[in-house]
Amino acid sequence: MASTIFNVPCNVGELRVSDYTSLKPSLNRRLASLRPSIRVPGRPVLTVRAGETREGPMKKLGLSDEECEAAVAAGKVPDAPPPPSTPAAPARTPVVSSLPISRRPRRNRRTPALRAAFQETSISPANFVSKVRDVGVNSIVLFPKVPDALKTPTGDEAYNENGLVPRTIRLLKDKYPDLVIYKDVALDPYSSDGHDGIVREDGVIMNDETVHQLCKQAVAQARAGADVVSPSDMMDGRVGAIRAALDADGAREGGGGWGMFSFNERGSPPRSRDFRYASSFYGPFREALGSNPRFGDKKTYQMNPANYREALVEARGDKSEGADILLVKPGLPYLDIIRLLWDNSPLPIAAYQVSGEYSMIKAGGVLKMIDEERVMMESLMCLRRAGADIILTYFALQAARCLCGEKR
Numbered sequence: 001m002a003s004t005i006f007n008v009p010c011n012v013g014e015l016r017v018s019d020y021t022s023l024k025p026s027l028n029r030r031l032a033s034l035r036p037s038i039r040v041p042g043r044p045v046l047t048v049r050a051g052e053t054r055e056g057p058m059k060k061l062g063l064s065d066e067e068c069e070a071a072v073a074a075g076k077v078p079d080a081p082p083p084p085s086t087p088a089a090p091a092r093t094p095v096v097s098s099l100p101i102s103r104r105p106r107r108n109r110r111t112p113a114l115r116a117a118f119q120e121t122s123i124s125p126a127n128f129v130s131k132v133r134d135v136g137v138n139s140i141v142l143f144p145k146v147p148d149a150l151k152t153p154t155g156d157e158a159y160n161e162n163g164l165v166p167r168t169i170r171l172l173k174d175k176y177p178d179l180v181i182y183k184d185v186a187l188d189p190y191s192s193d194g195h196d197g198i199v200r201e202d203g204v205i206m207n208d209e210t211v212h213q214l215c216k217q218a219v220a221q222a223r224a225g226a227d228v229v230s231p232s233d234m235m236d237g238r239v240g241a242i243r244a245a246l247d248a249d250g251a252r253e254g255g256g257g258w259g260m261f262s263f264n265e266r267g268s269p270p271r272s273r274d275f276r277y278a279s280s281f282y283g284p285f286r287e288a289l290g291s292n293p294r295f296g297d298k299k300t301y302q303m304n305p306a307n308y309r310e311a312l313v314e315a316r317g318d319k320s321e322g323a324d325i326l327l328v329k330p331g332l333p334y335l336d337i338i339r340l341l342w343d344n345s346p347l348p349i350a351a352y353q354v355s356g357e358y359s360m361i362k363a364g365g366v367l368k369m370i371d372e373e374r375v376m377m378e379s380l381m382c383l384r385r386a387g388a389d390i391i392l393t394y395f396a397l398q399a400a401r402c403l404c405g406e407k408r
Contacts, residue, residue: 120385121381121384121385122384123377123380123381123384123399123403124136124403125137125396125399125400125403125404126138127384127388127389127390127391128390128391128392128393128396128399128400136400136404137396137397137400138178138179138180139179139180139181139182139390140172140179140180140181140182141181141182141183141184141230141392142165142168142169142181142182142183142184143184143189143285143289144163144164144165144168144189144289145189145288145289146164146189146190148192150163150190151190151191151192152190152191152192153191153192153193153198153199154187154191154198154213155187155190155191155198155213155217156190156213157190158187158189158190158213158214158216158217158220159213159216159217159219159220160220161220161223161224163220165183165220165221165224166220166221166223166224167224169181169183169221169224169225169226170224170225172225173224173225180227180228181225181226181227181228182226182227182228182229182230182392183221183226183228183229183230184230184231184232185214185217185218185221185229185230185231185232185233185242186214186231186232186233187210187213187214187217187233188233188293189289192294193293193294193295194286194292194293194294195293195294195296195298196210196232196233196234196235196298196301196302197209197210197233197235197301198210198213203295203296204300205235205300205301207235207236207237207301208237210233210235210238211235211237211238211241211242212241214231214233214235214238214241214242215238215241215242215244215245216245218231218242218245218246219245219246219249222246222249223249228324228325229242229246230325230327232327232329233301234298234301234302234303235301237321239317239318239321239322239323240320240321240322243321243322243323277302277303277304277305277329277330277334278297278298278299278302278303278304278305279302279305279329279330279333279354279356280356281330281333281354281355281356281357282330282354282355282356283355283356284355284356284358284359285354285355285356288355305333308336308337308340311328311337311340311341312340312341312344315341315344315345315347319345319347323347324347324348325347325348325349325350325390326341326345326347326348326349326350327349327350327351327352327390327392328341328349328350328351328352328388329351329352329354329392330352330353330354330356330357331351331352331353331354331357331383331388331391331393332353332357332379332382332383333357334351335382335383335386336386338351338383338386338387338388339386339387341387342386342387342388343387348389348390349387349388349389349390350388350389350390350391350392351383351386351388351390351391351392352391352392352393353379353380353383353391353392353393353394353395355394357379358393358394358395361375361376361379361395373398373402376395376398376399376402377399377402380393380395380399
């Protein structure tokens with residue numbers, strides 16, 4: 001804590017004063033020491049340093065303010081504790097001169113209060129999007145596990161308005177009207193092939209035909225009441241096509257906005273655009289939903305993990321097509337991409353801490369190799385520091401309870 005310094009002319013060589021600031025005993029503050037500072041011939045000067053708040057009750061002297069002031073002016077002051085001694089260094093510590101540096105950043109890290117005062121990034125439950133609603137987390141994302149019997153090569157169940165997802169959205173909105181619902185737009189949960197698009201017999205993913213299906217899926221979700229639709233399929237041109245389909249349908253005409261996002265003039269919901277890399281971190285999620293590709297992989301349409309500048313090409317195109325949010329997944333291994341987009345795009349940036357990231361932290365905690373709670377919070381803070389305005393995470397409930405001081 002920085003000291004407040006008073007230079008006071010006086011007629012004594014050295015005094016020690018405790019329990020007073022502004023010479024009033026009613027203030028529970030500690031003044032460290034009064035000692036000669038800059039000396040002017042015939043007028044000794046005392047330096048008074050205001051220290052930290054003192055713990056414990058004040059000793060009441062039974063004097064008025066005026067009497068206290070007169071006593072201090074006369075040099076009749078209460079006894080003060082001696083100044084703290086310099087902590088001893090370990091034996092054999094070398095004696096060295098102070099380094100000739102004018103800036104010592106560690107001064108701002110000495111105490112929890114100082115660290116909190118200078119912290120550049122904060123995190124709160126409002127930053128999370130989760131699959132639960134509790135302790136301040138008011139945004140959820142839905143992922144369906146569709147029975148195999150309903151899966152087809154063209155994923156027609158994706159736009160069934162009486163399907164699992166639209167019915168769930170309507171039920172949730174009926175019970176929790178203020179709940180913000182995000183919905184992924186992709187065919188893989190509904191595809192018998194496990195891919196994000198329609199697969200030709202030679203294994204090629206058909207781009208434009210898939211986009212046609214995605215538009216119908218997004219419209220069905222918006223009609224059910226989804227607040228944000230987020231295509232993660234990585235087909236070319238689907239952002240503009242879905243935006244046009246939503247506008248043409250007039251989804252949620254006259255609806256309002258929330259947070260940083262707003263409905264466009266036609267009333268359609270905000271569009272989040274995924275920057276989805278062909279990552280191995282999605283494994284636990286695909287196993288849970290049974291959406292692993294039946295053959296091959298997704299490298300012909302998802303982004304190459306080795307590429308950095310390509311994200312800017314995708315971002316500029318999607319912004320021009322009408323995206324409202326840019327979502328990066330996975331999250332922690334792609335902090336550089338989050339920062340790149342944050343630095344170069346005016347759109348809100350979201351990060352998805354995917355199932356592989358979550359599972360590794362959980363497994364490390366179970367095996368007692370790491371402190372699960374601390375690593376969880378550090379990982380989320382890193383996503384925020386990189387530039388994520390919104391975080392999709394399976395840790396949302398646990399992290400929110402941690403931030404709220406709860407233990408369950």
